[in-house]
Amino acid sequence: MSKTAAALSAPGPKLIGYFPAGFPTLAESVEAAVVMCEAGVDVLEFGVPYSDPVMDGLVIQKATEEALANGFKLRQLFDAVKQVTSRVSKPVLVMTYWNPVLQYGIERFAQDLAASGAAGLITPDLIPDEAAEWLRVSDELKLDRVFLVAPTSTDERAAVAAKLSRGFVYAVSTMGITGAREDLDTLARGVVAKVRKADPEQQVAVGIGISTAEQASEVNEYSDGAIVGSVFVRAYSQGGKDALAAKVRELVAGLKK
Amino acid sequence: MSESLRDQTGPYFGEFGGRFVPESLIAALDELEATYRAAKADPTFRAELAELHKNYTGRPSIITEAKRFSEYAGGARILLKREDLNHTGSHKINNVLGQALLAKRMGKKRIIAETGAGQHGVASATAAALFGLDCVVYMGEVDTERQALNVARMRLLGAEVIPVTTGSRTLKDAINEALRDWVTNVDSTHYLLGTVAGPHPFPEMVRDFHSVIGNEAREQMIRDFGGLPTAVAACVGGGSNAIGIFHAFLDDEDVRLVGYEAAGDGMDTDRHAATLNFGKPGVLHGARSYILQDEDGQTVESHSISAGLDYPGVGPEHSWLKDLGRADYFGISDAEAMDALKLLSQTEGIIPAIETAHALAGALKLGKELGAGSTILINLSGRGDKDMETAAKYFGLIGSK
Numbered sequence: 001m002s003k004t005a006a007a008l009s010a011p012g013p014k015l016i017g018y019f020p021a022g023f024p025t026l027a028e029s030v031e032a033a034v035v036m037c038e039a040g041v042d043v044l045e046f047g048v049p050y051s052d053p054v055m056d057g058l059v060i061q062k063a064t065e066e067a068l069a070n071g072f073k074l075r076q077l078f079d080a081v082k083q084v085t086s087r088v089s090k091p092v093l094v095m096t097y098w099n100p101v102l103q104y105g106i107e108r109f110a111q112d113l114a115a116s117g118a119a120g121l122i123t124p125d126l127i128p129d130e131a132a133e134w135l136r137v138s139d140e141l142k143l144d145r146v147f148l149v150a151p152t153s154t155d156e157r158a159a160v161a162a163k164l165s166r167g168f169v170y171a172v173s174t175m176g177i178t179g180a181r182e183d184l185d186t187l188a189r190g191v192v193a194k195v196r197k198a199d200p201e202q203q204v205a206v207g208i209g210i211s212t213a214e215q216a217s218e219v220n221e222y223s224d225g226a227i228v229g230s231v232f233v234r235a236y237s238q239g240g241k242d243a244l245a246a247k248v249r250e251l252v253a254g255l256k257k
Numbered sequence: 258m259s260e261s262l263r264d265q266t267g268p269y270f271g272e273f274g275g276r277f278v279p280e281s282l283i284a285a286l287d288e289l290e291a292t293y294r295a296a297k298a299d300p301t302f303r304a305e306l307a308e309l310h311k312n313y314t315g316r317p318s319i320i321t322e323a324k325r326f327s328e329y330a331g332g333a334r335i336l337l338k339r340e341d342l343n344h345t346g347s348h349k350i351n352n353v354l355g356q357a358l359l360a361k362r363m364g365k366k367r368i369i370a371e372t373g374a375g376q377h378g379v380a381s382a383t384a385a386a387l388f389g390l391d392c393v394v395y396m397g398e399v400d401t402e403r404q405a406l407n408v409a410r411m412r413l414l415g416a417e418v419i420p421v422t423t424g425s426r427t428l429k430d431a432i433n434e435a436l437r438d439w440v441t442n443v444d445s446t447h448y449l450l451g452t453v454a455g456p457h458p459f460p461e462m463v464r465d466f467h468s469v470i471g472n473e474a475r476e477q478m479i480r481d482f483g484g485l486p487t488a489v490a491a492c493v494g495g496g497s498n499a500i501g502i503f504h505a506f507l508d509d510e511d512v513r514l515v516g517y518e519a520a521g522d523g524m525d526t527d528r529h530a531a532t533l534n535f536g537k538p539g540v541l542h543g544a545r546s547y548i549l550q551d552e553d554g555q556t557v558e559s560h561s562i563s564a565g566l567d568y569p570g571v572g573p574e575h576s577w578l579k580d581l582g583r584a585d586y587f588g589i590s591d592a593e594a595m596d597a598l599k600l601l602s603q604t605e606g607i608i609p610a611i612e613t614a615h616a617l618a619g620a621l622k623l624g625k626e627l628g629a630g631s632t633i634l635i636n637l638s639g640r641g642d643k644d645m646e647t648a649a650k651y652f653g654l655i656g657s658k
Contacts, residue, residue, distance in 0.1 A: 051424065051556040052541060054436040055279050061423055074553040098277055099540045103554030125277050125540075152284035152443065161280070172281055176441040 002144045004091040004119045004167035007042050008203040013220035013255040016205055017041035017248060018095065018229030019236070021080050022049050022072030023063045028241075030083045035241045036232065037088035039248035042225065043205075045122060046084065048077060048096035055097075055124045057179030059230040063237065074100055078116040085117030093144060093167065095122040101134075110137045120144025120167055128164050135164065146170050149195055151187040158191070159198035168203035168224060169195045178208055179230045192223045213254020220255060262507035262583060268457035271580060273573035276456040277540040278436075285443045290458040292363050297465070302358065309354045310469065313387070314344045317473040320482065320634075325604035326617075330624025330633070336482060337637040338474045338502060341609065347639030348470060348498045349380040349451060355466035357384035360447035367391040367446045371435040373400055373428035373494065374565030374612060375407025376639055377451030382416035384449075392416040395434040397427035400564045407643050425558040428494075428568045432542050452495025453572030456543030460572050467501025474634060475505040487631040488513035488623060491638065492615040493586060494530070494566035496575045498638035503584060513585070516575065517619035519561035520588030530559035532571040533579050533586040546573040562591040562647065565612040565639075593618040595651050598641065610639035611647065 001009075008014050017036045021029050033044055049064035049072050056064070077094070085092050094113060101109045101121075113121065120143040126134065128147055138145045144167030149158045151172065162169055173188035188206045195204045206219040207227030216226035228251060235247035268274050276286060296302040310316035319342065323335040340348035360368055368390050372378030378394040385392030394411055398420040401408050411418050424430035432455075439448040453460045453467075471489075478485055489506050491499035493516035506512045521529035529535065536547035539554055549557040549569035561567040578584040589597075594611060597618035602608045609617060613636075620633045627633070641648065649655045 050554075052429065052433050054433050054542075055440070057437075058423075065423070068555065099548075099550070099554035099556075101554075102539055103537075103550065103552060124279055125543075127276060127278070127280055127283060130275055130277060148280040150279070150281035150284075153280055154284065157280070157283065172279075175281060175443055177437050 002119060002167045004043055004093060004144050005203050007091050008168055008205065008224040013217060014042040014205070014225035015040065015216060015251055015255060016043040016045060016225050016227040017232055018045040018047055018227065019232060020047040020049055020060065020063050020067055021077055022067030022070065024066055025070050026072065026076050026080055030080050032236055032241055032244055033084045034087050035245045036248050037090040039245040040252035041248055042090065044084070044090055044092045045095045045227070045229070046081060046092055048074070048094060048100055050097040050100060053097060055177055057177045057230060059233050060178050063233045074104055078112045081116035081118045091119040092117070093119050093122050093146065095124065098123060098126045106133050107137050110141050110143060114141045114143060120146065122146040122170060124148060128160050138166070148172055149191055151175055151191055153194065155194055155198070158194035162195045162199040162202045165202065168205045170227065171195060171204050171206045171223065173206050173208045173210065176208060188219065189222055213251045216251055217255050263504060267461035270460070270574045270577035272538070273544065273546050273576040274457055274460060275545050276543060277545065278456045278543040279440060281440050282443065282456070285439070286456055286458065288363060289359065292359050293458055293462050296359060296362060305358060306355055314350050314354065315342065316469065318342055320474065320477050323601070323605050326601055329600060330621050331627070332629030333624030333627050334632045335620060335624065336486065336632065336634045337607070338470060338634060340470060340498065340636060340638045341607070341613070341640035345380045345383050346642065347376040347380070347610065348467060348501060348636070349377045350383065351469055351501065352451065352463050352466040352497065353377070353380040353384045353449060356447065356449045357388050357390065360390065360449070361388060363447060365445060365447040367442065368449045369393045369395065369435050369438050369446055370449045370451055371395050371428065371431035372451065373431070373567060374563065374610065375400070375404040375411065375643060376565060376610070378416070378418070379407055379410050379414070381449050381451070382411040382414035385416060386414050393438065394418045395421050395431040395438070397421050397425070397431050399426045400428065403647060404564050404643055405646065428564065429556060429570070436542070452497040453500050453574060454495045454542055454544060454546065454570055460544065460574055463497055464500045464504060464574060467497055468504040470498070470501040470636060471503060471505030474502060478634065482632070485509055485512050486634040487627055488515055489634045490515045490517065490616050490620045490623060491636040492517050492566060492612050493533070493571065493575060494519070494568045494612065495570070496572040498636050500572060500574055502636040507583065514578070514583060515619060515623060516584055516586040517589045517615045518586055519563055519566035519615055520590040521560040523590045524588045528560035529588060530561040530567050530569065531588040532569060533575060534588055538576065541570045544573045546576045547571055563594065563611040563615065565610070566615060587619060589615040589618045595648070597621060598648065599652065607637070608641035609637060610641050611644045613638045
């Protein structure tokens with residue numbers, strides 16, 4: 001079983017936290033990632049800044065734009081991941097839009113990723129239909145690969161994503177982009193159910209729009225974990241790594257109640 | 258070339274095209290494809306669109322022989338396919354009417370669109386008014402400034418224009434914002450994409466809706482102008498007007514197809530939008546195609562005086578035609594385009610859009626290469642009224658002198 005799947009299938013509610021690599025600088029993003037793991041996230045999602053992030057809301061757009069403006073380069077990613085994985089034992093997944101991987105070379109990217117100690121990749125704009133080479137390479141290197149299932153996915157597509165994902169399936173809670181929402185859509189339950197029906201053994205975590213401990217708790221009642229991003233990025237933007245740690249602890253404490 | 262290039266459909270044009278989009282959009286793309294395939298086979302739909310072309314847009318568009326302009330083109334005969342005479346002033350209306358009919362078929366009451374120069378936004382706002390749909394147009398903030406007149410037109414037509422302030426604040430970012438809107442509102446909303454880029458089925462479908470340009474032109478050439486042209490020329494940003502006029506001629510092996518990209522400050526500078534000349538294959542806005550990008554796959558900002566060509570990507574079918582060698586793509590600088598704009602205005606009394614002026618400048622060069630006795634058919638894709646402010650500034654036309 002993948003390390004990520006093992007972490008998510010352990011008893012109790014789970015929190016998956018996102019932070020962009022290179023934000024605001026590479027060194028600070030490494031510190032932030034370590035702080036999040038120490039403060040209690042179960043899995044870390046380290047994001048790759050990209051010029052055209054169509055799945056992201058303004059908070060993450062601004063952060064990744066700043067990372068790029070501050071000189072983030074793809075080759076630094078692997079060193080940053082290595083620094084994180086050498087200091088914490090939590091599984092670290094890299095979340096990236098597909099073009100940076102394509103330009104780096106799928107095979108080379110995967111090899112460097114594996115060498116950095118990362119568990120695998122979350123690919124928001126790569127659907128299984130277009131992923132032939134990534135499927136082959138990730139099998140060879142035993143890397144996790146997380147595909148998304150949306151409220152609009154058919155049962156057939158959900159089943160394919162469930163079958164091909166390793167680590168977990170990313171259930172998109174609502175129709176939209178990243179960013180906090182007050183009412184978490186009940187659509188999320190339907191998405192998780194679709195994946196469960198296709199593969200009861202597969203881990204499913206819910207993301208998009210989760211901002212409070214209450215929402216994260218609720219999501220954990222019917223899934224294997226809550227994915228939180230924008231709220232952490234905002235906390236960091238407002239109060240640095242102390243505010244970030246406090247926000248992670250707040251959500252974790254809420255979960256464990 | 259034994260196989261028909263004209264018969265090529267999506268999702269792939271060779272290694273280009275596909276669907277590199279969030280899973281959330283797949284259902285909508287499937288619905289759109291199914292609706293389009295059904296409509297294409299439905300005589301009622303075809304009749305409805307033909308009627309709109311005839312009695313709303315004013316098709317067929319005429320071909321004008323540019324005799325005085327030809328004198329500057331090495332003696333080549335220059336013919337202009339007058340898409341500028343379409344209602345709303347450009348070729349964009351061809352695709353918009355087709356997609357608006359599809360939106361109606363899908364029961365979607367809201368359309369969203371991206372726009373660069375504003376031509377596609379104006380056409381979309383027009384169709385929304387005609388069909389009683391809500392319309393939101395995303396436009397880069399830089400473009401809302403340089404194409405202010407079109408912003409006013411869209412608003413007068415009842416559309417909401419949202420300036421996009423992220424990234425390079427041009428067409429690329431307007432598409433990002435439209436995609437974000439679509440992901441969020443996909444149940445109620447059709448994304449009326451304005452060019453032959455984007456995820457399948459857009460490149461194929463938008464091409465089909467614009468293929469009326471080449472289909473008419475090919476017939477007109479044979480009937481009224483003595484046969485097929487030596488070459489067909491068009492400007493290329495995303496590539497919709499070019500593919501529209503190229504498509505009918507793809508299997509005419511003797512007809513040269515030439516696209517002109519925006520070279521901005523020049524082909525020897527890094528400030529240009531010449532994607533097919535300087536880009537590398539990659540994924541942007543849902544399709545694999547040539548892209549202006551750095552070694553990390555970050556999109557590089559494009560530069561052009563023309564908002565409509567200021568785009569670091571290009572439709573996948575053009576990438577395919579380039580690699581096949583069926584079409585050639587060259588760069589035209591801002592200065593060359595503006596000179597051609599002035600020349601056509603003063604030799605023919607036709608003020609073209611700055612986008613279109615790139616094709617005209619290209620034809621002047623091509624004419625010299627092909628020489629007397631050759632015929633060049635240019636897609637005169639849009640009129641230049643929207644560019645008066647840019648042109649006035651560029652040529653210093655306003656003031657007491």
